[in-house]
Amino acid sequence: MGTILKKDGVSPLIAFTGGGTGGHVYPIIAVYEKLRENLPQASFIYFGTKEKIEKKVANENQINFQEIPFTGGMPRSIMVFPWLAKFIFTFLKTFFVVFKHRPKIIFGTGGYIAAPVFLSAILLKIPYIIHNLDAHMGLANKLFIKNSKALTLGISLTSFNEKTIPKNGPVIVTGNPVRRSFYEKKHDKDEILRKLELDPKRKTLIVIGGSQGAKFINELFFTLIEDLINENWQIIHQLGPLQFDRFKNQYKDYVFYKPMSFIENLNEIYSIADVAISRSGAMSIAELSAKNVPAVYIPLPTAAQNHQFFNALSMEESGCSIVLEQKNATKTSLKERIDFIYSRKDLYSFNMKNSKHTANSSITISNIIKTVLK
Secondary structure, X not given: OOOOOOOOOOOOEEXXXXXXXXXXXXXXXXXXXXXXXXXXXXXXXXXXXXXXXXXXXXXHOOOEEEXXXXXXXXXXXXXXXXXXXXXXXXXXXXXXXXXXXXXXXXXXXXXXXXXXXXXXXXXXXXXXXXXXXXXXXXXXXXXXXXXXOEEEEOOOOOOOOHHHOXXXXXXXXXXXXXXXXXXXXXXXHHHHHHHOOOOOOOEEEXXXXXXXXXXXXXXXXXXXXXXXXXXXXXXXXXXXXHHHHHHOOOOOOOOOEEEEOXXXXXXXXXXXXXXXXEOOOHHHHHHHHHOOOOEEEOOOOOOHHHHHHHHHHHHHHOXXXXXXXXXXXXXXXXXXXHHHHHHOHHHXXXXXXXXXXXXXXXXXXXXXXXXXXX
16 A cells, blocks of 8 residues: 655655566666655655556555556557557546646656656646666657656666757766665675575576576576586576476576576675676666676667667676677577686676766665755
């Protein structure tokens, strides 16, 4: 259940929007945590759809949730006409929801759910701030960037032009906001290793392909398991629910290989990692960077506008990671990169500590929101 909204006319109401995936939602939670700390008099509301993850996460964090309909992405076919009719209905309903609550400011991370909220904000003259997660501008963000009060960037865009900057506000590379637990909570590495029945004298490798796993990474990695264990590695591998059921018993006799369906406590697991292998979604990068874990990133080649490649490239150019494109990924090339990054892990960790990718960006973004509120 969400929080009770204050109606005293003094406490500012701050609204959030963005969703569809955890990548859009969890940065909002990070900003919310900081705003709640710095603006205790404020109240908060989340505009989203009940079909996606944002309702669950908002309720878990006691943010008042207001449902708006979900239209999905615009189809590139004759089906665009029924989609437009649905979008008009969605916009009208969203407009009345936003009008009813009249927040003082809206902070959004994009996704299709954000478009009708941003449009309502323009018509109601409510200031809004857009945060773009990836190295490419999302469509919803691109459409509404001109009228935003500020654009904050998780990763510097691959290109800028007059369509990708606000006409009356700053553009600031902040890094992607990460929840407080990734920064502030100290973990007992020996205790975590003990709980997992792992050896503190071994090197620890984390393999993660997102919440659903990554079939290509999983199958490639299976060819390496025995070699890595023989070279004093121990492995925690998030397979995703589908492949976990298929492969969980295949390596059950390997003491130093720990397959998992889904890792709930990533902040703990990352704190024991020497090296990670991962896709390069914006939040995977942000959370690994927050824990200063050097990674071999294998971008998802089908990601929109190839944004995962450019996300990973930005990290490589900062001296914080290595990129291995899927088309070039083999048992040998992956093993070489694991060995290389481990041999220089102190340098990679040093670079991450001094990079914008690891700055606690929720502080910067919350300060921007406070400035616009004044």
